[in-house]
Amino acid sequence: MNFLEELASEYYDHQGYFVKNNERVEIGKRGGYKTEMDVIAYHPTKKELIHLEATSEATHWEDKKRKDGKVDSGTKSRIKKKFNIAKRNYKKLFDFDFEHLKEIAIAGYGKGSNKSLGDIELKTIPQFKGEVLEYVRKFNNSSVRVIPEKYPLLRTIQEMIDVF
Numbered sequence: 001m002n003f004l005e006e007l008a009s010e011y012y013d014h015q016g017y018f019v020k021n022n023e024r025v026e027i028g029k030r031g032g033y034k035t036e037m038d039v040i041a042y043h044p045t046k047k048e049l050i051h052l053e054a055t056s057e058a059t060h061w062e063d064k065k066r067k068d069g070k071v072d073s074g075t076k077s078r079i080k081k082k083f084n085i086a087k088r089n090y091k092k093l094f095d096f097d098f099e100h101l102k103e104i105a106i107a108g109y110g111k112g113s114n115k116s117l118g119d120i121e122l123k124t125i126p127q128f129k130g131e132v133l134e135y136v137r138k139f140n141n142s143s144v145r146v147i148p149e150k151y152p153l154l155r156t157i158q159e160m161i162d163v164f
Contacts, residue, residue: 004054004106008039010151011132017041025089035082049098053082054106056125079105083120137161
């Protein structure tokens with residue numbers, strides 16, 4: 001699990017979601033799995049399922065055609081493929097009712113995001129980190145509101161806020 005996946009897991013778990021990581025999906029024709037879902041978060045009260053894919057790859061966004069005619073898949077194609085495979089399997093994998101589905105992709109280092117992936121919400125890495133930072137800041141006004149130690153990344157962020 002990479003840093004972004006771990007951060008997202010702690011972020012949603014702390015908000016009351018049940019979180020599962022690296023859920024393998026759909027067995028391939030020659031064995032193995034076609035993909036894995038990075039982070040799945042379910043909130044029973046909201047009946048909301050969040051599927052989050054996080055990548056810190058610094059590769060190109062769009063597909064690129066090579067001189068030999070083959071195509072190098074860009075980040076956009078790889079993300080869309082993972083969500084498409086997962087979408088076919090949500091009901092098979094999760095035996096509970098959910099009314100709301102949010103698909104979120106975290107990718108890229110730009111300051112803003114003008115890229116579209118249809119129904120998939122796209123956030124840049126700085127945007128997601130900023131969202132988490134604002135969430136953690138809410139807990140810095142009282143010693144009673146210390147983030148528990150079972151969330152080491154969120155707690156580190158909280159401690160760093162106090163320093164700066």
